[in-house]
Amino acid sequence: xxxxxxxxxxxxxxxxxxxxxxxxxxxxxxxxxxxxxxxxxxxxxxxxxxxxxxxxxxxxxxxxxxxxxxxxxxxxxxxxxxxxxxxxxxxxxxxxxxxxxxxxxxxxxxxxxxxxxxxxxxxxxxxxxxxxxxxxxxxxxxxxxxxxxxxxxxxxxxxxxxxxxxxxxxxxxxxxxxxxxxxxxxxxxxxxxxxxxxxxxxxxxxxxxxxxxxxxxxxxxxxxxxxxxxxxxxxxxxxxxxxxxxxxxxxxxxxxxxxxxxxxxxxxxxxxxxxxxxxxxxxxxxxxxxxxxxxxxxxxxxxxxx
Amino acid sequence: xxxxxxxxxxxxxxxxxxxxxxxxxxxxxxxxxxxxxxxxxxxxxxxxxxxxxxxxxxxxxxxxxxxxxxxxxxxxxxxxxxxxxxxxxxxxxxxxxxxxxxxxxxxxxxxxxxxxxxxxxxxxxxxxxxxxxxxxxxxxxxxxxxxxxxxxxxxxxxxxxxxxxxxxxxxxxxxxxxxxxxxxxxxxxxxxxxxxxxxxxxxxxxxxxxxxxxxxxxxxxxxxxxxxxxxxxxxxxxxxxxxxxxxxxxxxxxxxxxxxxxxxxxxxxxxxxxxxxxxxxxxxxxxxxxxxxxxxxxxxxxxxxxxxxxxxxxxxxxxxxxxxxxxxxxxxxxxxxxxxxxxxxxxxxxxxxxxxxxxxxxxxxxxxxxxxxxxxxxxxxxxxxxxxxxxxxxxxxxxxxxxxxxxxxxxxxxxxxxxxxxxxxxxxxxxxxxxxxxxxxxxxxxxxxxxxxxxxxxxxxxxxxxxxxxxxxxxxxxxxxxxxxxxxxxxxxxxxxxxxxxxxxxxxxxxxxxxxxxxxxxxxxxxxxxxxxxxxxxxxxxxxxxxxxxxxxxxxxxxxxxxxxxxxxxxxxxxxxxxxxxxxxxxxxxxxxxxxxxxxxxxxxxxxxxxxxxxxxxxxxxxxxxxxxxxx
Numbered sequence: 001x002x003x004x005x006x007x008x009x010x011x012x013x014x015x016x017x018x019x020x021x022x023x024x025x026x027x028x029x030x031x032x033x034x035x036x037x038x039x040x041x042x043x044x045x046x047x048x049x050x051x052x053x054x055x056x057x058x059x060x061x062x063x064x065x066x067x068x069x070x071x072x073x074x075x076x077x078x079x080x081x082x083x084x085x086x087x088x089x090x091x092x093x094x095x096x097x098x099x100x101x102x103x104x105x106x107x108x109x110x111x112x113x114x115x116x117x118x119x120x121x122x123x124x125x126x127x128x129x130x131x132x133x134x135x136x137x138x139x140x141x142x143x144x145x146x147x148x149x150x151x152x153x154x155x156x157x158x159x160x161x162x163x164x165x166x167x168x169x170x171x172x173x174x175x176x177x178x179x180x181x182x183x184x185x186x187x188x189x190x191x192x193x194x195x196x197x198x199x200x201x202x203x204x205x206x207x208x209x210x211x212x213x214x215x216x217x218x219x220x221x222x223x224x225x226x227x228x229x230x231x232x233x234x235x236x237x238x239x240x241x242x243x244x245x246x247x248x249x250x251x252x253x254x255x256x257x258x259x260x261x262x263x264x265x266x267x268x269x270x271x272x273x274x275x276x277x278x279x280x281x282x283x284x285x286x287x288x289x290x291x292x293x294x295x296x297x298x299x300x301x302x303x304x305x306x
Numbered sequence: 307x308x309x310x311x312x313x314x315x316x317x318x319x320x321x322x323x324x325x326x327x328x329x330x331x332x333x334x335x336x337x338x339x340x341x342x343x344x345x346x347x348x349x350x351x352x353x354x355x356x357x358x359x360x361x362x363x364x365x366x367x368x369x370x371x372x373x374x375x376x377x378x379x380x381x382x383x384x385x386x387x388x389x390x391x392x393x394x395x396x397x398x399x400x401x402x403x404x405x406x407x408x409x410x411x412x413x414x415x416x417x418x419x420x421x422x423x424x425x426x427x428x429x430x431x432x433x434x435x436x437x438x439x440x441x442x443x444x445x446x447x448x449x450x451x452x453x454x455x456x457x458x459x460x461x462x463x464x465x466x467x468x469x470x471x472x473x474x475x476x477x478x479x480x481x482x483x484x485x486x487x488x489x490x491x492x493x494x495x496x497x498x499x500x501x502x503x504x505x506x507x508x509x510x511x512x513x514x515x516x517x518x519x520x521x522x523x524x525x526x527x528x529x530x531x532x533x534x535x536x537x538x539x540x541x542x543x544x545x546x547x548x549x550x551x552x553x554x555x556x557x558x559x560x561x562x563x564x565x566x567x568x569x570x571x572x573x574x575x576x577x578x579x580x581x582x583x584x585x586x587x588x589x590x591x592x593x594x595x596x597x598x599x600x601x602x603x604x605x606x607x608x609x610x611x612x613x614x615x616x617x618x619x620x621x622x623x624x625x626x627x628x629x630x631x632x633x634x635x636x637x638x639x640x641x642x643x644x645x646x647x648x649x650x651x652x653x654x655x656x657x658x659x660x661x662x663x664x665x666x667x668x669x670x671x672x673x674x675x676x677x678x679x680x681x682x683x684x685x686x687x688x689x690x691x692x693x694x695x696x697x698x699x700x701x702x703x704x705x706x707x708x709x710x711x712x713x714x715x716x717x718x719x720x721x722x723x724x725x726x727x728x729x730x731x732x733x734x735x736x737x738x739x740x741x742x743x744x745x746x747x748x749x750x751x752x753x754x755x756x757x758x759x760x761x762x763x764x765x766x767x768x769x770x771x772x773x774x775x776x777x778x779x780x781x782x783x784x785x786x787x788x789x790x791x792x793x794x795x796x797x798x799x800x801x802x803x804x805x806x807x808x809x810x811x812x813x814x815x816x817x818x819x820x821x822x823x824x825x826x827x828x829x830x831x832x833x834x835x836x837x838x839x840x841x842x843x844x845x846x847x848x849x850x851x852x853x854x855x856x857x858x859x860x861x862x863x864x865x866x867x868x869x870x871x872x873x874x875x876x877x878x879x880x881x882x883x884x885x886x887x888x889x890x891x892x893x894x895x896x897x898x899x900x901x902x903x904x905x906x907x908x909x910x911x912x913x914x915x916x917x918x919x920x921x922x923x924x925x926x927x928x929x930x931x932x933x934x935x936x937x938x
Contacts, residue, residue, distance in 0.1 A: 009783060041766050043613070046775075054774070054783050059766045061616065061643075062774035062784070063609070064635055070606035074613020077597055078559050078621065079767050103602035273579050273595040281619035282767065284594045286556030287737035288584075293554040293699070297730045298538065299582035301550055306336040306498065306541045306726070 003037045005030045007057045016206075018118060018169035018195020019048055023055055025167070025175035026085065026114065030058070032176070033183055040083035040183075043072040045092040047123050049116035052087040066097030069104045072111050073265075079282035080266040083183055086113040091121045094130040094150055105159025108187035109265040112179065115152055115190065118197040119204055126200030139202045152192040153256055154244040157237065162187035162262045164240070165255040168213050169195035170206055174253065181255065187264040194251070209251070216243065216254030226259040233259070310340055310365050310531055312485055313372045315392060316477065317358035317938075318381030319415065320351050323474030326499060327381065328359035328724075330478035333495035334487050335363035336541055336726050339534030343368040343835075345911050346722045347937065350566070350662045354415045356384045358938065360911065363485075365534070368725075370836030373913035373936050377484070378449075381477050383408035383437050384416055387424050388938040390440060395448030399441070400481055402473070403453035410435040420938075452526065454480055463516035464509040472513045479517035486528030489518045540727045544720035544832075545570040547691040548650050550730065551698025552622060553581060553596060556737055557648075559614040559621035560598045561607040566662050567721040568624045568652040572598055584732065604629035608636040612645050616773070618740075618765035620702050622648035626718075627656045627669055634676045637711050641681025643773040643782075644752070644763070644798065646705035647712065650698070653831075654718045655909040664909025665719040667831050668883040671890065673713045674860055680795070682802035684708065685860040686813075687715040689834030691725040696735055697857075700813065703738040708801045709763055717882065719911040720832040743769055750780040754793050759800025806861035814863040817870055819852035825925060826874040828900060830856040830888050833880050833912050840917035847918075849925050859891055868896040878924055880904040880917060903931050910937025 005027040013019045030040060042053040046065035053060025063071045068086045076084040086093075093101050093115055104111065119132040126140030130150045137144040156164045163185040167175035175193065182189035194213070196206050216222050224240060226233045240256040270276040288294050298305065314331065318324040325346075332342045344361035360371050374394040380386045380401040387410060393399065410416075410424060425435060431446075433439035441451055456476055460469035475496060482492045492514050500506045521527040542550070549571050552560065562572035576598040601607040607623045614621040625633065630651055640647045653669045655661025673685050684704050688697045694716060701714045743749060743764040751771035753761045764771050772782030777794060779785045819841055829837045834855050841851040854870050871877050871892070879889040879900040884907045889900045904920040906912055913936050920932035 037770055038767050051784075054772060057770065059616075059770050060772045061613070062772070062776070064639055064775060067605060067609045067636070070601065070609035071613040073606075074559070074561070074610035074621070075616055075766055076613075077599060077610070078614035078619040079617040082617070082767050099602055100606055103606065269597055269599075273597055275594050276597065279594040281558035281594070281597055281614060281621070282617035282765065284558050284619075286558070286620065287739060291736040291739070293556070293732050293737055294583050295554045295732075296582045296584045297550045297554055297695075297732065298540065300553065300578050301540065301546070302582075304540045304542055304546060306333055306539055 002031060003035065003057070005057050007055055009054055011055055012051070013048055014199045016196070016198035017048070018193070018197070019052070019116060021169035021172045022114060022116060022175065022193055022195065023052060025172040025179055027056060028172065028176045029179035029183065033180055035083065040085060041075060042085045042087060043068050043075065044087045045089070045097060047089040047092050047121065049087050049089040049092065066092055066095070067100065068092065069097060069100040069111065069113070073104065073107065073109050076109050076111060077266065077269065078280060080110065080277055080280050084111050086111050087116065088113065089116045090119065090129040090131040090152070094152060101155070102159045104188055105156060105161045107265040108160060108162050108262055110186060111188045112182045113188065113190050114179070115192045116195060117152060117192050118195045118201055120197050120200045122197050122200055136203060138200060140200050151244060152190065154241065156190035157240055157244060157257055160262065161190045162259045163189035163255070164257045165189070166192045166194065166253045168209055168253050169193055170210065171253070174215065178255065185258065186267070187262055212251045213253050214250050216252050216256070222254070224255045224257050226257070226261055228261060233261070310363060312377065313360070313362045313375040314377045314379060314481065315358055315360050315375045315389060316379040316381070316481070317356060317385030317389065318474070319353065319384065320348055320355050320357040321353035322381065324357050324359065324381060327379070327474040327478040328361060329499050330475060330492070330495050331361055331481065332541060332724055333498050334482050334492045336539060337491040337494045337535065338487055338531065339536050340365055341368045342541070342724065342726050343371065344724045345371065345719055347910060348663050356388050356415065356938070358385065369839035370914040371911065373915045377481060379477050379481050380405070381473055384413050386437055386440050387413055387416060388420065390424060390427060390443060392938065393444040393447045393449040396450065397448070398450045398452055398484070399444055400452045400454060400477065400484070402456040404457065405437045406453070408437045452484070459516055459520050460513060463512045466509060472510065475510045475513050476517050479514045480521060483518045483521040483527050486531040488530060488533060489514065491533065540730070541724060542691050542727050543570070543722060543724050544688070544691055544694045544716055546574055547694030548624070548698050548716060549574040549578070551695040552702065553578070554695070554732065555699035555702035556620040557622055557702060558594065558596050559611065559619045560596060561601050561610045561623045562625070563601050563604045563607050563629055565626045565629045567654060567718045568626045568629070568650070570721070571624045571650060604632040605636065608633040608649065612636060612640055612647055615645050615647055616766045618768070620706065622650060622702070624650040624652065626652045626654050628659065630669065630672070630676065637683070638677030638679055638681060639775050640711040641677060641683060641798070642679070642775060644709040644761070645711070646709050646763070648701045648705050648714060649711065650714045650716060652716050652718060652721050655907070661909035663718070665717055665882055665911055666907065666909060667717050667881050668887065668907070670715065670859060670887040673715060674891065682708070682710050682799055683860060684710065684712045684805060684858070685715065686712070686858045687830050687856070688720065689831055689855065689857070690720065691723065691727055694720065695730060699735040699737070703735070704805065706740050707738050707760070708805045709760065710801060715831065717831045723832065751782045752778060752780045752794060752797070754780060754797055756797065758804040759797050760804065761797070802861055809858065809861070811863055811866055814858035815854060815856050815866055817852060818855055820850070821852060823850040823852040824875040825849060825851040825921070826854050826870060826877045827851050827880055827921065828854045828856070828871070828877060828888070828892070829880040831882070833882070836912050836914045836917055837880060839914045840921065843914065843918045844921055847922065849921060851921070856888060862891065862895045864895040867892060868898060871896065871898045871900070876902065876925065878902045878904060878921060882906045882912065901930055904934060905931065906934035908935055908937060
């Protein structure tokens with residue numbers, strides 16, 4: 001029987017919240033990938049997005065504000081066989097967790113990071129988040145935002161993520177397909193998901209996005225994939241970068257870059273550690289049948305013998 | 307075998323080969339069959355500032371370093387200036403005769419405050435403000451000057467345009483010949499240091515030959531000391547010991563962010579990622595290695611180690627004060643979510659950046675209280691290199707068994723102490739393996755149905771369960787229900803009671819020496835050895851001491867400590883901080899206030915002799931507090 005990826009907990013997001021669409025897209029993607037109950041895990045930080053793991057019937061950790069990426073990286077590196085999803089808000093991943101967001105691009109561990117991007121801190125009553133543009137004033141702000149915004153797609157490309165995409169929470173079909181493709185990526189993927197916060201963001205509403213979004217994949221010849229055979233990968237990055245910066249008139253969704261050449265961090269570790277991928281840290285036995293260590297300290301540290 | 311007991315301070319510029327000189331000495335002594343104990347003092351600097359090694363070699367177990375040293379070896383003029391207080395009657399000062407004309411004003415790498423003190427000293431003694439003046443001063447204290455023409459000796463030995471590159475070998479070799487260590491041990495030592503680099507070894511061997519012949523010709527060579535070669539011993543630092551113990555204890559995932567003096571442990575693990583197994587059968591069993599990951603910061607280091615622990619891998623991180631401060635929130639999460647996690651906490655001089663490369667024991671209260679809210683944790687401390695090994699195994703066991711953060715304290719002095727370890731007993735500590743969780747039915751990760759507070763822990767990849775920093779129900783979902791809250795809080799703390807009952811007293815505190823002795827020296831960390839030797843020295847002076855050596859601060863052995871302190875005539879606390887933090891922990895747990903304290907917070911290691919002097923002062927003169935000040 002196919003695994004049911006939803007728990008029976010009552011969901012306490014606000015009515016009309018974009019989070020529902022994201023949750024639906026995630027669980028549908030997991031079902032369509034035919035994952036079993038112990039094939040994947042979900043890690044989150046703090047905020048409304050942080051509650052997501054509790055609503056998914058997979059092992060999950062609702063960790064510290066901004067730290068979902070390092071917790072998830074630890075899980076993935078100790079057991080590279082697991083698919084590891086990260087659900088995080090814009091404040092969680094791009095403000096308090098920005099350092100980890102950038103470092104993960106350099107690592108390319110193999111995480112599927114889903115960024116809940118609604119431009120506000122919902123759970124703490126609507127403060128400006130790092131994706132809110134300069135000068136914008138949503139209804140709970142006491143004055144217009146005096147920060148400029150960070151562009152998650154452009155930042156992810158610059159940081160080195162091997163798969164960078166954008167979805168829209170009210171287009172669960174497209175989002176589901178993007179998530180499935182990201183789950184097949186060996187390295188780390190960033191999916192920026194545009195979503196309304198019906199309670200605190202009265203500007204970036206569902207209607208606002210519906211009017212502006214368009215799909216990259218609808219364009220003839222759109223091909224963001226880089227393989228060993230790609231003649232001019234820099235050209236692909238140039239185009240991806242240009243599209244990443246588009247915003248005011250039209251907002252592109254879909255896959256910006258999918259670079260299959262960058263080795264994942266787990267592959268890099270495998271170069272140094274014997275049998276790392278086949279017998280990872282989580283699978284190793286550490287003692288013999290009598291419960292004693294199997295490590296020979298003198299042989300392992302023979303360089304210290306005198 | 308003729309008796310050997312020598313204390314040496316060898317100094318030179320940081321990055322100038324001082325480590326090679328120290329390695330040459332320690333290996334040559336080890337190859338001759340002696341015990342060696344040394345520690346390293348250095349600045350937070352890559353090249354140029356004063357660095358030195360305080361080393362003792364002896365035919366017999368060494369507990370601590372003696373002060374002042376018998377020999378001071380100066381590989382640069384700064385060493386002579388810096389160690390002006392370290393010369394006593396009979397101290398031999400081995401130095402390059404070319405230093406004679408060096409001026410204090412030119413010694414720009416000496417810290418200005420130190421230079422000012424040296425200047426005042428020389429002026430008040432009407433001595434010239436240069437090496438000649440300082441040597442004159444040292445002579446007046448009873449020092450014996452041994453000038454050596456470094457450049458001439460090297461030129462006679464090798465044809466190399468840069469003779470200075472052999473000065474470290476020469477300094478070591480001259481010292482060893484003066485002591486009477488045979489040339490073969492010295493040569494073996496240099497071969498051991500340089501491995502298979504023939505091109506480096508050959509000229510260094512020629513320098514050693516010439517150093518020994520020079521000493522012979524100039525009647526400096528010491529009476530030959532008989533060798534007593536032993537096999538398969540290891541020369542290990544505290545950092546090495548922790549790395550070895552962690553691997554033995556089953557560590558397979560370690561994270562770190564670079565910081566002194568903790569990151570050495572991680573780079574040592576990195577160098578030994580490919581583990582060697584005890585036998586073939588095990589090779590198939592364990593086949594793999596330890597993954598060592600350098601992270602973007604310490605928050606990431608502890609978060610990654612925590613994440614890895616959820617999969618069943620034994621994981622740990624290592625850090626020092628500033629990094630540990632960043633880990634506070636994740637320690638609280640590990641406590642709340644019952645994550646088996648070891649943090650090896652290398653204490654250095656604080657607060658803030660403090661004395662980043664110097665010793666300190668000022669993080670005990672912090673380790674006991676890190677993180678918001680109330681949650682159980684285990685805090686233990688090691689006092690010598692073998693303890694670093696076995697305590698690391700135990701720390702991993704405690705984490706697995708009681709599912710909580712375990713903080714393992716090692717002070718900087720111990721981290722940088724090098725010691726000869728005769729054997730490592732692979733059967734000294736059994737590995738604790740968690741029981742597998744039943745595959746049937748819904749899995750309740752935080753089940754309340756547990757008398758000892760321990761709920762069987764599943765693994766990501768094997769079971770579905772949840773974690774949250776929020777208070778949670780038995781499944782791991784968020785709850786704010788007042789009754790569930792109380793029950794989960796009480797369940798978590800029952801684990802600490804269980805740990806307190808199960809961990810044997812010898813892993814918490816030990817009494818060293820005759821229990822009927824009047825004076826109790828209470829200490830922890832790297833003062834353990836010096837206190838043991840100080841107690842023997844004090845016995846000769848008619849002061850009968852025993853030592854209460856503390857190893858575990860949470861759960862604290864209150865009953866044991868109360869009994870010993872209560873029965874003792876005089877209790878003296880010895881620790882490397884200003885506030886007497888262990889004394890505060892004792893008072894908090896037992897109500898006993900140890901008023902008499904010997905404290906050191908200048909960042910330098912504690913020597914046997916300064917403890918002896920301080921205890922005498924307290925016992926004979928009734929002084930309450932003594933602050934120790936040895937060390938350049």
